[in-house]
Amino acid sequence: MDDTELYAKAKRLARECLIVDTHLDVPYHVMEHPADVAERTSSTDFDYPRARDGELACPFFAVYVPHSYETAGGAYAYAEKTISFVEQLVARRPDRFALVRAPEEIAPANAKGCIAIALGIENGAPLEGKLDNIRHFYDRGIRYITLAHSRANHICDASYDTLRPWNGLSPFGRLVVAEMNRVGMMIDISHLSDSAAFQVLRLSRAPVLASHSSCRFFTPGYERNMSDDLIRALAANGGVIDVNFGSEFLVDSIHQADLRVSAEIRNYAAEHHLKSTDDEAVRFARSYKKSHVIPYADVRDVAEHIDHVVKLVGIDHVGIGSDFDGLGDELPKGLKDVSGYPNLIVELLKRGYSEEAIRKVCSGNVCRVWHEAERIARER
Ligand SMILES: [Zn+2]
Known part of the structure; x- marks a missing residue:
């Protein structure tokens, strides 16, 4: 099969698979x-024409809530504002977008020419200490909550935060896990500290999602990615890791280069008493990045991560969580925007993945987790 034929086959498969990508930061970015x-x-990685080119059936739009709302208050209101923003975006173009609340609603939305948009909240801050808010957000259409983001919050510790006030989950966080199971809300462990993630996996009756994380095997010491032990525990619970496309998530040398460049930019700002958003700091960052170019990963690197999960725990526990519109300029070659998914499928075909295996990676696994969360909620 030559490259054109292979791409045509990948495109057909992509269409049939109904690709579900569990993490796009479109609302915050826009x-x-x-x-x-x-x-x-x-100015975006996602838009309707490119999503159609890429055969994207259902992106999860992240209702991202910055950490500042956890400390200053207003997280619930900010989440509400963001959900309304997405509702309006969809209402303006009912010919192009449809909100969906269950996997069964994806195909009918696509059949009408719409991209099916599902919602997840990134950062549990908007629960504001009230378990009832899980049901509230579920009723608003939210189908997963990433328990924390960059910093520890009132639910649990976070991978990017050196402070670990809870050594995992807080007492409230333990109740949150039980209530999410009861309501049928998927639990997302991306961004969590290892101990918080392991505690979730021990407590949760339903399979768990890592909506946009890659494999730490390739980036030793980077806790934001999942260790092999964590992936094994996730699989034992029936869950799925949806691979993040960020170059620094995929390749250690890029991750290290990114750390070095970021540190230099931070040091400059500190030495000159600047905030990172000040004009001079922005100018310095821009010119420093120009003279210290960080390379990009490649679509093959994403496939490497998928391969790694498959080797560790089999084909039933890996999916796609691009982080489009959340990464800035660090997307890999071949996956620069939502039109790129067929390139990833080409790569999987080259590696001998069967059509059935590709279907699982593109949507089957995540839809199983989604269904299971609902089923277990009904079971009680
Ligand atoms: Zn994120």
Whole structure:
């Protein structure tokens, strides 16, 4: 099969698979930098025309809540505002977008020419200490909650935070896990500290999601990615790790280069008493990055991570969690935006993945976890 034939086959498979990508940061990105994603844009990774080119059936839009709302208050209101923003975006173009609340709603939405949009909250801050808010957000259409983001919150510790106030989950966080199981809300362990993630896996009756994490095997010491032990525990619980496309998540040398460049930029700002958003700091960051170019990963690197999970725990526990519109300029060659998914499928075909295996990676596994969360909630 030549490259054109292979791409055509990948594209057909992509369409049949109904690709579900569990993490795109479209709402926050577009709220910060307005763009009409119903039409082609140059400022986002996601828009309708490119999503159609890439055969994307159902992106999960992250209702991302910055940590500042955890400390200053207003997280619940901010989550509400973001959900309304997405509802309005969809309402403006009912010919192009549809909100979905269950896997069964994806195909009918696609059949009408719509991209099916599902919702997850990134950062449990908007629960604001009230278990009832899990049901509230479920009723608003949210189908997963990433328990924490960059810092520890009132639910659990976070991988990027050196402070570990809870040594895993807080007492409230333990109740959150039980209530999410009871309601049928998927639990997302991306961004959590290892101990928080392991505690979730011990407590949760339902399979758990890592909506946008890659394998720490390739980036030793980077806790934001999942260790082999964590992936084994996730699989034992029936869950799925959806691989993040960020170059620094995929390749250690890129991760190290990124750390070095970020440290230099931070040091400069500190020495000159600047905030990172000050003009001079932004100018310095831009010119420093120009003279210290960080390379990009490649679509093959994403496939390497998928291969690694498959070797560890089999084909039933890996999926796609791109982090499009959440990464800035660090997406791999071949996966620069939502039109790129067929390139990943080409790579999987080259590696001998069967059509059935590709179907599981593209949507089957995550839809199983989604269904299981609902089933276990009904079972009680
Ligand atoms: Zn994230």
